[in-house]
Amino acid sequence: MKNTVIINLKHYEISSGKSCERFLSSFIGMDIPENIRVVFALNPIDLRIARDFPELEFYSQHVDPVSYGAFTSKISIESLMDMGISGSILNHSENRLNKENISKTLDRAYRMGFPIVVCSENLVEAGEYSKLRPEFIAYEPPELIGGNVSVTSSKPEIIRDVVNLCSANNVPVLVGAGIKNNDDFAKSLELGAHGVLVASGIVLSKDPLMSLNSLIEKL
Ligand code: G3P
Numbered sequence: 001m002k003n004t005v006i007i008n009l010k011h012y013e014i015s016s017g018k019s020c021e022r023f024l025s026s027f028i029g030m031d032i033p034e035n036i037r038v039v040f041a042l043n044p045i046d047l048r049i050a051r052d053f054p055e056l057e058f059y060s061q062h063v064d065p066v067s068y069g070a071f072t073s074k075i076s077i078e079s080l081m082d083m084g085i086s087g088s089i090l091n092h093s094e095n096r097l098n099k100e101n102i103s104k105t106l107d108r109a110y111r112m113g114f115p116i117v118v119c120s121e122n123l124v125e126a127g128e129y130s131k132l133r134p135e136f137i138a139y140e141p142p143e144l145i146g147g148n149v150s151v152t153s154s155k156p157e158i159i160r161d162v163v164n165l166c167s168a169n170n171v172p173v174l175v176g177a178g179i180k181n182n183d184d185f186a187k188s189l190e191l192g193a194h195g196v197l198v199a200s201g202i203v204l205s206k207d208p209l210m211s212l213n214s215l216i217e218k219l
Helices: 017-025 044-052 077-082 099-112 123-130 156-167 182-190 208-216
Strands: 003-008 036-042 057-060 087-090 116-120 136-139 173-176 195-198
Touching: 003 173, 003 182, 003 208, 017 044, 036 044, 036 087, 036 208, 044 057, 077 099, 087 099, 099 116, 099 123, 116 123, 123 136, 123 156, 136 156, 156 173, 182 195, 182 208
Parallel strands: 003 036, 003 195, 036 057, 057 087, 087 116, 116 136, 136 173, 173 195
Antiparallel strands: none
């Protein structure tokens, strides 16, 4: 399995809405090492842009447990697939969901072969949601999100515990919160994770392409 980097574009002004296209354009033609997979997680307002960037891989930041129909403001797996979106984040700390919703979405997604990355704030959630057959559990302690202290330096023991718990259900783990550089990425792999979920360290940096390149170099 490749080491994965999911870049969450959130709803930052520089990476969404009118700026999304320009932001994504800077990654066209970038050299991605064979053993690395890079995915961009788009805000709902930008999902249709995926078709304009066929060489990039896109996830949604959210998906709902509905099909097409009378569901105001909902996002179905069917519509994501139709737009060229290949998976979705679910239950991000900034968009928390109840267990029933998570379970229904994962059930539909599994039947449709649509990969879901379920965010978990702690060990208990990681254990519980890893039983529901997600593609990844993303462990993100909320208090570190958007800050300068990385989850890999602050919570290495918990990352190991999350990895062990999820491995029992054959689910790989991503880690996120405060991820900034190659050391954070390397440490996440050393702790048994399969990659990182990152936002501000790349999106809000002076040079997002350079920041991504330095995150993935030497791995
Ligand atoms: O989804 C990734 C995110 O919540 C982590 O944010 O800014 O700490 O990389 P950041």
